[in-house]
Amino acid sequence: xxxxxxxxxxxxxxxxxxxxxxxxxxxxxxxxxxxxxxxxxxxxxxxxxxxxxxxxxxxxxxxxxxxxxxxxxxxxxxxxxxxxxxxxxxxxxxxxxxxxxxxxxxxxxxxxxxxxxxxxxxxxxxxxxxxxxxxxxxxxxxxxxxxxxxxxxxxxxxxxxxxxxxxxxxxxxxxxxxxxxxxxxxxxxxxxxxxxxxxxxxxxxxxxxxxxxxxxxxxxxxxxxxxxxxxxxxxxxxxxxxxxxxxxxxxxxxxxxxxxxxxxxxxxxxxxxxxxxxxxxxxxxxxxxxxxxxxxxxxxxxxxxxxxxxxxxxxxxxxxxxxxxxxxxxxxxxxxxxxxxxxxxxxxxxxxxxxxxxxxxxxxxxxxxxxxxxxxxxxxxxxxxxxxxxxxxxxxxxxxxxxxxxxxxxxxxxxxxxxxxxxxxxxxxxxxxxxxxxxxxxxxxxxxxxxxxxxxxxxxxxxxxxxxxxxxxxxxxxxxxxxxxxxxxxxxxxxxxxxxxxxxxxxxxxxxxxxxxxxxxxxxxxxxxxxxxxxxxxxxxxxxxxxxxxxxxxxxxxxxxxxxxxxxxxxxxxxxxxxxxxxxxxxxxxxxxxxxxxxxxxxxxxxxxxxxxxxxxxxxxxxxxxxxxxxxxxxxxxxxxxxxxxxxxxxxxxxxxxxxxxxxxxxxxxxxxxxxxxxxxxxxxxxxxxxxxxxxxxxxxxxxxxxxxxxxxxxxxxxxxxxxxxxxxxxxxxxxxxxxxxxxxxxxxxxxxxxxxxxxxxxxxxxxxxxxxxxxxxxxxxxxxxxxxxxxxxxxxxxxxxxxxxxxxx
Numbered sequence: 001x002x003x004x005x006x007x008x009x010x011x012x013x014x015x016x017x018x019x020x021x022x023x024x025x026x027x028x029x030x031x032x033x034x035x036x037x038x039x040x041x042x043x044x045x046x047x048x049x050x051x052x053x054x055x056x057x058x059x060x061x062x063x064x065x066x067x068x069x070x071x072x073x074x075x076x077x078x079x080x081x082x083x084x085x086x087x088x089x090x091x092x093x094x095x096x097x098x099x100x101x102x103x104x105x106x107x108x109x110x111x112x113x114x115x116x117x118x119x120x121x122x123x124x125x126x127x128x129x130x131x132x133x134x135x136x137x138x139x140x141x142x143x144x145x146x147x148x149x150x151x152x153x154x155x156x157x158x159x160x161x162x163x164x165x166x167x168x169x170x171x172x173x174x175x176x177x178x179x180x181x182x183x184x185x186x187x188x189x190x191x192x193x194x195x196x197x198x199x200x201x202x203x204x205x206x207x208x209x210x211x212x213x214x215x216x217x218x219x220x221x222x223x224x225x226x227x228x229x230x231x232x233x234x235x236x237x238x239x240x241x242x243x244x245x246x247x248x249x250x251x252x253x254x255x256x257x258x259x260x261x262x263x264x265x266x267x268x269x270x271x272x273x274x275x276x277x278x279x280x281x282x283x284x285x286x287x288x289x290x291x292x293x294x295x296x297x298x299x300x301x302x303x304x305x306x307x308x309x310x311x312x313x314x315x316x317x318x319x320x321x322x323x324x325x326x327x328x329x330x331x332x333x334x335x336x337x338x339x340x341x342x343x344x345x346x347x348x349x350x351x352x353x354x355x356x357x358x359x360x361x362x363x364x365x366x367x368x369x370x371x372x373x374x375x376x377x378x379x380x381x382x383x384x385x386x387x388x389x390x391x392x393x394x395x396x397x398x399x400x401x402x403x404x405x406x407x408x409x410x411x412x413x414x415x416x417x418x419x420x421x422x423x424x425x426x427x428x429x430x431x432x433x434x435x436x437x438x439x440x441x442x443x444x445x446x447x448x449x450x451x452x453x454x455x456x457x458x459x460x461x462x463x464x465x466x467x468x469x470x471x472x473x474x475x476x477x478x479x480x481x482x483x484x485x486x487x488x489x490x491x492x493x494x495x496x497x498x499x500x501x502x503x504x505x506x507x508x509x510x511x512x513x514x515x516x517x518x519x520x521x522x523x524x525x526x527x528x529x530x531x532x533x534x535x536x537x538x539x540x541x542x543x544x545x546x547x548x549x550x551x552x553x554x555x556x557x558x559x560x561x562x563x564x565x566x567x568x569x570x571x572x573x574x575x576x577x578x579x580x581x582x583x584x585x586x587x588x589x590x591x592x593x594x595x596x597x598x599x600x601x602x603x604x605x606x607x608x609x610x611x612x613x614x615x616x617x618x619x620x621x622x623x624x625x626x627x628x629x630x631x632x633x634x635x636x637x638x639x640x641x642x643x644x645x646x647x648x649x650x651x652x653x654x655x656x657x658x659x660x661x662x663x664x665x666x667x668x669x670x671x672x673x674x675x676x677x678x679x680x681x682x683x684x685x686x687x688x689x690x691x692x693x694x695x696x697x698x699x700x701x702x703x704x705x706x707x708x709x710x711x712x713x714x715x716x717x718x719x720x721x722x723x724x725x726x727x728x729x730x731x732x733x734x735x736x737x738x739x740x741x742x743x744x745x746x747x748x749x750x751x752x753x754x755x756x757x758x759x760x761x762x763x764x765x766x767x768x769x770x771x772x773x774x775x776x777x778x779x780x781x782x783x784x785x786x787x788x789x790x791x792x793x794x795x796x797x798x799x800x801x802x803x804x805x806x807x808x809x810x
Contacts, residue, residue, distance in 0.1 A: 141167025241267025342368025442468025542567020
């Protein structure tokens with residue numbers, strides 16, 4: 001993995017090309033992990049210094065298991081530092097943030113120092129809720145009390161735990177947000193925090209990432225166990241919830257109520273604190289007839305309700321008959337288009353907005369007739385569908401956009417709103433709206449695409465109208481993924497996801513419309529991305545941890561990423577331009593897009609672009625190697641891609657193995673057997689070059705196969721090559737906390753620039769931009785409003801340039 005990462009350093013223009021003997025060097029290896037969770041930390045930079053805050057001798061990046069190895073260390077003492085990034089604290093060996101307290105590590109020739117491990121302090125993505133449950137009467141802790149956490153007090157719990165013998169509980173791995181907490185124990189009344197008996201009165205508990213919300217304590221009443229009665233009150237005809245309906249509980253239907261309450265906006269009520277026993281419930285609301293449970297009009301006919309201690313008797317619901325003055329009806333019939341026969345149990349829905357939610361609905365009878373009443377005077381849209389039949393809008397329209405309106409007048413019935421359904425095909429629709437995230441205005445001509453696989457090709461598409469609405473029909477029943485994009489706006493996957501791998505699925509059912517698949521697009525500066533997948537050529541399975549690099553043509557700008565467990569990758573925040581894309585993985589032969597091995601033959605990619613996929617073949621698995629170095633002019637060429645082809649290979653044929661050059665230009669092509677090979681080196685923006693004669697392996701590794709690439713543009717003149725050899729750039733201290741001094745040497749009078757870039761290639765500071773004469777200079781840089789991390793200092797002298805990695809550790 002380390003060799004692959006050298007490609008990025010080379011393309012960023014690093015001048016830290018250190019030469020040295022390949023014999024007798026030692027190494028340091030270890031793990032980097034989260035000291036709290038013990039989870040491995042991937043992608044952390046590990047540096048070896050000759051002294052604390054001195055010169056970086058070697059560096060590495062941890063792999064997916066948190067492992068790293070610092071290779072090619074000469075015998076001596078080293079100080080190792082790990083950069084923690086934005087979420088973790090950086091650390092020197094052994095377990096100190098202060099470089100002055102760092103412990104040295106002694107390295108001997110030919111030996112490896114193991115277990116130089118780092119446990120970093122990292123910010124957690126989740127938070128915890130802790131507290132204690134006690135008996136209100138005695139103050140004693142309650143063991144095995146059941147504590148549950150909800151995001152909605154009327155919904156299902158998202159987490160739970162039992163208290164220990166001391167009454168303590170802890171519930172972790174909760175995402176940042178607002179929660180409701182309930183505690184209950186055998187023989188005790190349940191309680192919502194903070195000291196509330198009912199979910200509608202529960203106080204909220206805020207959880208923050210990386211923090212523990214403590215003292216969420218409960219004192220349960222355990223002396224007199226009581227129970228609760230809960231239920232819902234709705235309008236009998238509309239089935240809409242009734243707000244502020246009065247619900248009373250009686251121990252005798254002829255007596256006085258022992259408890260009462262009112263329903264909330266969802267029609268839900270809850271009455272607690274009831275002693276175990278038999279009760280009777282009555283509900284009443286304004287302009288509605290009162291009713292005893294279970295749909296009884298008279299108290300003597302009321303059904304009893306049994307309440308047990310420490311239990312909730314739920315489902316005690318009421319459906320009240322209410323008056324609806326000034327309303328009208330819609331009636332009609334639903335038949336089969338082919339047979340003309342009536343359709344029983346067809347579902348008819350009425351809308352005020354065909355793209356909104358229905359305001360009323362009904363099912364047809366055995367003769368296919370339906371009736372929907374209690375509709376306020378106005379204009380409506382009506383749809384009908386049945387099992388195995390296509391959905392239809394009135395009048396004989398397949399789509400809500402084309403639906404004819406139906407007028408309803410108070411005190412009248414609008415009849416003959418009939419439907420003849422096509423019961424042959426089994427498709428559905430997806431509809432929604434696309435708006436501007438900042439202004440809320442609809443976006444016209446936004447392109448909406450439907451996928452069965454978010455990384456595959458679209459199966460259907462459509463454009464929004466002037467009102468931002470779109471509609472895509474004739475979709476087979478199944479699961480889909482939806483993407484929306486508009487000019488000068490970032491694309492977005494449903495539901496508000498930027499990456500295809502995170503997209504929420506959308507279910508389409510035959511004869512139905514899946515609506516409200518809406519998008520709010522960010523129409524500010526566009527985030528340019530390249531997406532794709534890397535798979536095994538033979539099996540088609542995704543390759544995990546494959547390196548994918550995007551390298552801009554005619555510049556040293558590059559970005560990279562690694563594939564996930566399914567082989568998918570995404571490279572974002574790219575600057576506009578044309579890129580060459582390369583993929584490589586251990587045990588496979590790397591290649592340029594699209595399936596070529598010379599960068600000159602690669603298909604350039606201009607972001608945003610998806611479907612940039614790679615299918616990598618396996619390399620040979622023998623035990624012999626060809627080794628050498630690649631040069632560009634007289635200088636080493638890191639980041640070159642070196643291939644071994646069979647002796648008789650034809651143009652375009654796949655190589656048998658591959659490797660990448662390190663900082664000193666060295667490479668080692670593995671997995672080869674006895675035979676003769678053609679060796680070729682290719683580095684972006686340099687001519688691809690072959691070793692002048694075939695290379696033969698007989699009984700062991702072959703060394704000294706050096707390749708000299710054609711000169712690049714910056715090395716076309718002798719003056720430039722001399723200038724490169726005469727230039728010098730150093731940085732102290734490195735890493736630094738407050739400020740850093742950059743010392744540099746100019747070999748001849750020329751235009752000089754000294755600039756600082758971040759790893760995305762963005763210019764963050766210009767320290768020097770003027771003509772200077774031959775000599776030694778220095779400049780100081782103090783970062784302002786920048787995050788800790790790895791930066792690149794670049795010195796340009798005329799057409800020549802070199803760079804130095806610097807680490808800002810706040």
